[in-house]
Amino acid sequence: MFSSSLPRYTVPAASAAAIAGLFLGVSPASAAVNQTDFKNSCAAHAFGFAVPKTVQGGVVVDAPDLVEAGETFTYRIQPTPASYPDVDTGATTVNLSRLKIDYEIPANATFVKAEVVAGTATNLTGVAPDVQRVNEAGAPDAAGGILRLSGNNEVSVNGPGAAADVEGGIVAPKTKTNLDGSPNAAGETFFQLPAVDVTVTAGAVGTDITPKVRVSGDAGAYDNPANYYSFLANAALGTTPVLAATNCVPRDSATADLNAGGGALATIVVGEPGPGGGDGDGGSGSAGSLTDLFGSLS
Numbered sequence: 532m533f534s535s536s537l538p539r540y541t542v543p544a545a546s547a548a549a550i551a552g553l554f555l556g557v558s559p560a561s562a563a564v565n566q567t568d569f570k571n572s573c574a575a576h577a578f579g580f581a582v583p584k585t586v587q588g589g590v591v592v593d594a595p596d597l598v599e600a601g602e603t604f605t606y607r608i609q610p611t612p613a614s615y616p617d618v619d620t621g622a623t624t625v626n627l628s629r630l631k632i633d634y635e636i637p638a639n640a641t642f643v644k645a646e647v648v649a650g651t652a653t654n655l656t657g658v659a660p661d662v663q664r665v666n667e668a669g670a671p672d673a674a675g676g677i678l679r680l681s682g683n684n685e686v687s688v689n690g691p692g693a694a695a696d697v698e699g700g701i702v703a704p705k706t707k708t709n710l711d712g713s714p715n716a717a718g719e720t721f722f723q724l725p726a727v728d729v730t731v732t733a734g735a736v737g738t739d740i741t742p743k744v745r746v747s748g749d750a751g752a753y754d755n756p757a758n759y760y761s762f763l764a765n766a767a768l769g770t771t772p773v774l775a776a777t778n779c780v781p782r783d784s785a786t787a788d789l790n791a792g793g794g795a796l797a798t799i800v801v802g803e804p805g806p807g808g809g810d811g812d813g814g815s816g817s818a819g820s821l822t823d824l825f826g827s828l829s
Contacts (some may be wrong), residue, residue, distance in 0.1 A: 581784055628702040629681075635745050641734065648725055695761060705720050
């Protein structure tokens with residue numbers, strides 16, 4: 532399904548299994564509001580092989596429990612911290628680049644804006660993370676239904692400038708350190724992709740607003756360029772360089788159904804607007820209530 536421009540080295544099929552060492556493993560994270568932990572089923576493409584791997588993932592959403600119809604509000608969404616190993620099955624890792632996370636714009640909500648939250652990322656270099664609204668093909672689109680966290684849309688798959696033969700975009704450089712900068716005893720490299728603040732206006736009463744990662748359509752299938760999470764893994768098998776375009780979907784295995792990571796990551800109930808509500812500033816409508824009160828006393 533991928534058309535890789537990687538050099539075609541002659542290597543035994545068994546050597547492709549070493550690519551599994553390039554996959555991300557999420558570090559333990561402290562409890563947080565609306566934290567959903569789940570498994571990702573991933574596939575790395577190199578040397579003509581697609582190597583499967585199942586790894587732990589997670590997303591944290593900080594959102595209000597209840598909003599009024601017509602109210603404009605903001606929720607925050609962020610993947611949990613992640614890591615990659617120093618060496619695994621004979622492959623020595625170099626870095627991860629072209630990191631990308633796709634979120635769906637929720638139903639029953641009108642998109643207003645999305646912004647990367649400063650100071651919420653750790654151990655990243657390359658292109659500064661940004662968030663763009665894109666369509667199913669990954670192209671910037673003011674009417675697209677997807678919010679893409681990436682480095683200027685420099686991705687390994689599903690984008691107009693996608694490339695699997697050169698580093699780019701957001702890079703997680705190899706440091707062999709923990710998130711706090713201390714050396715990791717096992718030589719793992721930990722990093723944190725940033726949070727995104729998403730501002731929307733609530734729609735009609737009766738339909739909850741449910742933030743999700745991208746799983747609609749082809750994005751919910753195993754080993755598909757539209758998968759919500761993708762990156763380019765860089766490693767070496769001896770003296771042979773390896774660049775592996777990797778994509779992940781929230782499934783416990785390649786043949787399993789979507790798991791909790793593919794469902795609602797938070798539930799925001801849309802209620803009836805109160806007096807003066809729905810004014811677009813996220814307020815409670817108290818000014819309208821006071822006007823009604825003073826009017827009744829006159």
